[in-house]
Amino acid sequence: DTEVTQTPKHLVMGMTNKKSLKCEQHMGHRAMYWYKQKAKKPPELMFVYSYEKLSINESVPSRFSPECPNSSLLNLHLHALQPEDSALYLCASRAGGLGNYEQYFGPGTRLTVT
C-alpha cells in the first residue's frame, strides 16, 4: 500500500471558523509533510515532522497549527484564516532517515476561505 489519504477533499470555511485537515498513511513512514500550493505555482513546504516531532516550520503563520498524534496521522488545524490562504494543501510522507526515499503525496485538500 503506497497510499497517502487526505480528508476532506474540499473545504469551504469562513474567516472566523476553526477546521482541521487530516492526513493518514500506513506505509510505516516516519517523516510527514504539509505543503501549500497556489494555482500555477510549485508546492511550498510548510511543516515537516520527523519521528513525530516537528523538525521544520517554514515560518508559517500561527493560524496554521500542525499536529502529529502518531506515526500514521498528521493534522493541520486552521483558525482565523484569510482569503489568501485559499489553496491546495498537500500532505506527503517519506520513509525517514537519510536514505534515498521518495516523498509520496496525497490527493490534497482544496481549501477556500470566504
Place this chain on the structure above:
Amino acid sequence: ELKVEQNPLFLSMQEGKNYTIYCNYSTTSDRLYWYRQDPGKSLESLFVLLSNGAVKQEGRLMASLDTKARLSTLHITAAVHDLSATYFCAARPAHPYGGATNKLIFGTGTLLAVQP
C-alpha cells in the same frame, strides 16, 4: 540557499516530436526528483536521480543528472497527448555537515501541452 529553476515555463509540443525540459539548481544537492501533476490533482513521482551521470527512463520520458553542471534534464521522445501535464523538478539540499535535510525545493514547473 538552494534555488531551483526550470525552463521553459510553457512548452507547446507537436505529437511525435522530441523535447527537453531543463532544471538548474544553485547549490549542492544530493537528490533530484521529477514529478508530474495533472490539473487539480496531486503530484506523481516520476524519477529520483541519485548521482552524477544517473539516467532513468520510463516509457517516453528519460531523466538525467549532471551534478557538476547542477543540471537535470527531462527528455520527451515522440510526444503523445497523454503526456500533457505540469512537470516539476525538485532538489534536496545537502546538509552542511554531510547529512541531508528533510525538505525538497521545487522548481517553477513546466506546463506541457501536446497538440495533435
